[in-house]
Amino acid sequence: MNAESIKTHPRDWMVHSRINGLTALVVGAGSGMGEASAKAFAANGGAVVVADLRAGEAERVAAEIASQGGQAISVGLDVSKQADIDAAIDRTIRKFGKLDVVINTAALVRPAMLEDVSLDQWRAGFQVNVDGALMVARSALPWLKESPHAAIVNTASLAGVHGYSQGGAYGPSKAALITLSRQMAHEWAAYGVRVNVVLPGVIDTPMARGSVPQELLDQLATMLPMSRVGQPEEVADLIVYLASPAAGYITAQAIACDGGMSHMMFAKPMGK
Ligand SMILES: NC(=O)c1ccc[n+]([C@@H]2O[C@H](COP(=O)([O-])OP(=O)(O)OC[C@H]3O[C@@H](n4cnc5c(N)ncnc54)[C@H](OP(=O)(O)O)[C@@H]3O)[C@@H](O)[C@H]2O)c1
Numbered sequence: 604m605n606a607e608s609i610k611t612h613p614r615d616w617m618v619h620s621r622i623n624g625l626t627a628l629v630v631g632a633g634s635g636m637g638e639a640s641a642k643a644f645a646a647n648g649g650a651v652v653v654a655d656l657r658a659g660e661a662e663r664v665a666a667e668i669a670s671q672g673g674q675a676i677s678v679g680l681d682v683s684k685q686a687d688i689d690a691a692i693d694r695t696i697r698k699f700g701k702l703d704v705v706i707n708t709a710a711l712v713r714p715a716m717l718e719d720v721s722l723d724q725w726r727a728g729f730q731v732n733v734d735g736a737l738m739v740a741r742s743a744l745p746w747l748k749e750s751p752h753a754a755i756v757n758t759a760s761l762a763g764v765h766g767y768s769q770g771g772a773y774g775p776s777k778a779a780l781i782t783l784s785r786q787m788a789h790e791w792a793a794y795g796v797r798v799n800v801v802l803p804g805v806i807d808t809p810m811a812r813g814s815v816p817q818e819l820l821d822q823l824a825t826m827l828p829m830s831r832v833g834q835p836e837e838v839a840d841l842i843v844y845l846a847s848p849a850a851g852y853i854t855a856q857a858i859a860c861d862g863g864m865s866h867m868m869f870a871k872p873m874g875k
Pocket residue numbers: 630631632633634635636637654655656657660680681682683707708709710711731735758759760761802803804805806807808809810811835
């Protein structure tokens with residue numbers, strides 16, 4: 604499949620009948636994988652609260668979902684601010700009366716070498732990528748406890764398991780997010796809340812295009828086992844599957860969606 608056919612492939616697949624009637628809060632849904640997840644969740648019959656730091660982008664995504672016949676509202680929200688989270692959940696309950704699923708894709712990326720990164724930059728990375736994930740999940744928990752199909756899906760990164768240069772707080776904060784997700788899964792299994800975390804590889808989103816020059820992205824694609832970067836819709840398919848009751852016995856998992864890059868010793872077969 605090429606990028607165009609991935610984007611246009613219908614996203615109302617096998618989880619459809621199971622997602623019907625569920626409500627999701629998708630944080631970071633104004634762009635990239637969050638946007639694709641919100642759209643896929645809605646295409647499968649769910650109601651979506653599109654939340655993003657960029658209120659205008661959240662509004663655009665919600666309008667696009669509505670124009671396709673889906674149910675969505677938008678909220679502007681900084682996931683590192685408790686008051687914003689409280690307001691978003693309040694809005695969700697007032698509009699849809701319940702909350703079954705939290706999908707968190709928001710992240711702060713500030714490239715820096717460890718010897719240069721300021722403590723303020725370091726803490727800002729953890730504040731959004733770790734504190735934000737904890738705050739949104741904890742605030743949603745009372746509602747998730749009421750749902751027979753409660754699920755949280757966080758978004759970490761391969762940078763959370765492999766070291767790489769110039770990542771600043773990004774990789775360490777994603778490592779913390781992986782463990783945080785597993786701790787949530789362990790503590791909240793008793794409430795019937797499943798928690799999983801997705802580890803995208805190199806995915807063609809505004810974040811990737813903003814932090815890696817196009818030339819380098821193209822070069823990187825040729826070095827990957829599948830000879831291409833991933834599309835946000837491909838990660839969204841995994842996220843929505845994990846969020847759905849179709850994944851009812853899957854919890855505490857960190858699952859890569861990376862075209863195989865994390866488990867290949869060499870990018871290409873020998874001699875290619
Ligand atoms: N793209 C990749 O190759 C890649 C690889 C591995 C992991 N990931 C992870 O996958 C997730 C999604 O990434 P993406 O590439 O889809 O990124 P994206 O296109 O930049 O989308 C992320 C959205 O979250 C918003 N956001 C940032 N900080 C926020 C905050 N404090 N509160 C609420 N929203 C906030 C962003 O707004 P701004 O644009 O204003 O920041 C943006 O609209 C992230 O967790 C990222 O770390 C991405």
